Amino acid sequence: MSRSTERKGGPELNQSRLSVQMLLTVTLEDGRSWSARVDDDQRVSSEYCKSYDGSGGRWSLRIQAEVDASIPDPPKASNCYRGQFLSAVGESVLQWFASVERCKSDGGDRWSITLRNSAAASHPRGVWELGDANSLKIRSARLAIAPVDGRGWDLVSAGGMRRLQACTEQEPMEWSQSDGIWDLAQFSSGAARSNSPIHREQSGIGRVTSQGYRLLHSGEESTGTRATPSVVVILDRGQAIGLHLPRFWQKFPKALFYRPVDGPHALSSSGNPVSAVNSVSASKQSTEVLRSRTDAEWEFGLEMFPNQLDVLEELQPGEQSTFEFWLATGAVDVLKEQLSVIADGVRPRNDRPLFCERGRIAWLTPRGADVSPEYSKYLELVDQAVAGSNSFFNKREEFDEYGWRNFGDVFADHESAYNADGEVYVSHYNNQYDMIYGLGIQYLTGGDSKYLELMQDLARHVIDIDIYHTDEDLPCYNHGLFWHTVHYVDAGLSTHRGYPRGTCGGGPSSGHAYARGLLLHYCLTGDPTAYEAVEKMGEWMIAAEDGRYTRYWWLAGGETGLTSASGLEDYHGPGRGPGNAIEVLLSAYELTQQRRFLDQCEVLIRRCVHPDQAPESLDLLDVENKWFYLIFLQALGRYLEVKISMDEIDLMYAYGQSTLLRYADWMVEHERPFLSEPEKLEYPNETWAAQDIRKTEVFQWAARHTTGDQRARYLERAQWFFRHAVEELDGFETKGLCRPIALLLANGYTYEYFRRGGLDELPPAPTAPAVTFPPQVVFRSQKTRAIANLKRTLMLGLLVCCGGVLAGAWWWIRT
Incomplete structure (x- = not known):
């Protein structure tokens, strides 16, 4: 040869x-x-x-x-x-x-x-x-x-x-x-x-x-x-x-x-x-x-x-x-x-300018550019991931996050930060909030090459250890991503699978599902196992909704609702579960161009939101239990961008655009920083300060779909929440814990592009024609439908039995 x-x-x-x-x-x-x-x-x-x-x-x-x-x-x-x-x-x-x-x-x-x-x-x-x-x-x-x-x-x-x-x-x-x-x-x-x-x-x-x-x-x-x-x-x-x-x-x-x-x-x-x-x-x-x-x-x-x-x-x-x-x-x-x-080190196939300057990932601002003070502070907070005493490298050393099963993951030090007795739990982060994506983005904007190193190590770990590689379990589990270790407990013998004995128990679900970082990893490295992981996770989101393979199939068919539930079993409004599911499905679609993934996105959008929906009816200001509606709106904005890239300005595009703007208008009037009412929070800590930056992302997505005074209003709110989030987080001594850094890695990186008027240089987003949408159909989970059907069946059986007894008694009396 x-x-x-x-x-x-x-x-x-x-x-x-x-x-x-x-x-x-x-x-x-x-x-x-x-x-x-x-x-x-x-x-x-x-x-x-x-x-x-x-x-x-x-x-x-x-x-x-x-x-x-x-x-x-x-x-x-x-x-x-x-x-x-x-x-x-x-x-x-x-x-x-x-x-x-x-x-x-x-x-x-x-x-x-x-x-x-x-x-x-x-x-x-x-x-x-x-x-x-x-x-x-x-x-x-x-x-x-x-x-x-x-x-x-x-x-x-x-x-x-x-x-x-x-x-x-x-x-x-x-x-x-x-x-x-x-x-x-x-x-x-x-x-x-x-x-x-x-x-x-x-x-x-x-x-x-x-x-x-x-x-x-x-x-x-x-x-x-x-x-x-x-x-x-x-x-x-x-x-x-x-x-x-x-x-x-x-x-x-x-x-x-x-x-x-x-x-x-x-x-x-x-x-x-x-x-x-x-x-x-x-x-x-x-x-x-x-x-x-x-x-x-x-x-x-x-x-x-x-x-x-x-x-x-x-x-x-x-x-x-x-x-x-x-x-x-x-x-x-x-x-x-x-x-x-x-x-000396493995380098990616694609150079950073291909992604940053040529717009392969939208709205990146290269480091080194003249940026605002608040964005400079944001970068300082983000760079804790690779430099200083709070770096992820130091966290590895402190907790010995090494070995073939552990290496690449980030130790979840925030889980033990407030223990009065100083006990340190073994707790694994398992890519929550798509840290892989955040690390890759920071590298592409011109960050230290250590971002790429962390990204590749974490991607390898997630693909090997955190994803459930089987076809032989329940469809709602197969090829899913395991949750991080349950909050405020030691991982025990559960390794990176979330649920040790003594906890509530569970398994992979859309509430903890992240694939966009693996898609970016594939684009950078060509790793075939990343391709497989993204596609299989997309299939997981579809299979989890198939009611034929659950214990309730004989009582109620149809979709399970497992990917759209958030917090409560029968809450199918905008939330973490459907938001993450849409992001996974979009990643699978962008990778494979298979329409089934985009179709399932649209099923979830129609199920969870509606252009005529009243956001106040969902009690979204119940911060502890409903904050995650922001994840859904971020995913909705990304969905609209995919539709624009396809030049598919159809009824569903109009549905999504109208819904996004309706929620953004509500947020302008009602949203405020999470920590402004700490009494509503179980743990009012640094994570909530970092979560506020999601509001900036939502307002920016909304600004993309408007012009004039309405756009200016959204951008003003985006900038206000960004400045507030960065300033408030910087005031915490615990700002270097794993979770707030993870949040900032994947959120907020587009801020400077919007602040500098980047939207004015883009062709305006298509405006969908005015449409009257049919009323939203209230969705109930398969389990709820099954229980209701069982009750009706039992009631009917009871009535039949009672009727038989009464008929027999009447016959006995007559004779």
Whole structure:
């Protein structure tokens, strides 16, 4: 295979390229083991499939592997493959995914390997905790890497691997050479709080017992804190294989190995697994023996779940784990330079000016421009995310938000901020208020590149851990996003699934559903798993309304109302649930252009609001219970912008536009800052100051659809609430907590565009013709309808029974 690549400002790449193959092997607690092989020409072997029981005997297995063609025109040159490891009776036990992205600018290929447990969780009484009956206990998951030679697909390891050069820590990047065994294992983050309760296992006991990493190098053992390894394996044919492993220590446990094929963890020549013993003494002995064997065959690779730690990793139902690495081949010196460039950081495909200056995301103001004092203060508040003592990086360190399940999420420190006894809860934020989107937006406006780093880490975490990857549970749960940890309690054994025992219980719902950030992540990176996540979340919003799959189907058909309820089961007005659902559906539509997603948006809009509706009748000034109507109006404004982009100025456009303006007029007269009446709030704190900035967003959307004095009135209110929100939040000592920063990241970034008269430069929004709309049909949930139908049925049955008794009595009297 040959390939020509170009690079600006980097090393000159080889014109010929060595082909590499990889062997993925997964072993469960009960001894079952599967293997699948793929090479860097994107061929998946459906013939090479072996499995073993605990004693090494083979048992029935088949593997399904195919090219994933479900993603049209990805923004990067990538190939995606998926397969299933099946049981003896043909049931899927574990799904695996592999994708490779050709990155000419960095001179390497970016690989990702994902393992997914697609079973459904049992979640008794809405409690989601470790130890589920359908969890998979994984003993090891490893990926062996070798050059392709003439011996074909049955190659287990490669002859000709002669020595290895490695750089264990990125800073300083110092290379060392090994002619014997080289084995690196990362046990923990190496942080001061690496024994944090965030690392609890099913038993409730923390899992981290060793600090940092251990390196076995030519028979000598050394230790350190945090490894970000780059390695080059030198072959006897004048070529080499280079590997860089980003996020190695952050997503512990991980291991990287270079050892003889008959050493610990290897597969023997027959393909049967060798004993998993990997003690230091055994490794030293193997090294000494093999130093004299110049013809020894060696294997090289990484362990996503290392067996050598003697710890079982629990992959919960609907959960997945992804490991990413960079792979390159060529001459040694060229590879080392390439790996040093790659180690500096991953950059997005699209440049910021494409989004900011060319309007691909509307109404962004580049940083560095002459901005108002209030917007400058807003940026100072937002930048707490990446700088200073309140940065999300510092929050990670303080609570050790590391490990393959935790890394990328942001610790919800606001949940413990007001505890009188100083107790700190383990609490996970799970992308509330679409922090992914907010981080991406701040990066695109010219913010620190750390915004991009946080965005990519959080997106990876949300896709893998916070989304429920199954088709086997209730439709209202499948592919949904788990809530943040329940307010003011410790996560316990619920990990990132919101509801530990002792709480009200629940599951994924539209009240906590965010996909726009994942859409932006896909646009920036081309990550195929982000595409899948956005599309599946859109389908989740549709499936949740299908009344055929609920316990009430035999009493009442039709739509469930699960995505439009907010706060109360039978409140289907403007609220958080339908607002988030519309945002998810719009994201899925913009990504896939499938009309069904937009149609469902319009179903929810008609259900929840009406142009002739009286906002005062909904008691929207009940701040504690109705504040979230603002989320719906923000989503309505975005819906109208999508309709404008489609040039679809129809009845529904008129419906939405009239409704938005009616509510905006009501807000002009009645809305005031949330904290102006603190007695109405359970916790009058910094979050409410930040929430006020949503009112600015709503008024700006309304201004987009008006002109003249009405537009001026809306813009005046938008500016007033923005200035007030920023000033009030800045006065709180707790302004750097997670939740207020998250709110500002994704809200308020358009303010300066509107303040500077940006609307005057845009073509006016189309004005829909005057229409008389039919009255709104009051919606009742499927559960409410079912209960009413059951009561009627019971009453009818009672009347029939009573009638029968009376008829019988009358007959008896007459006779």
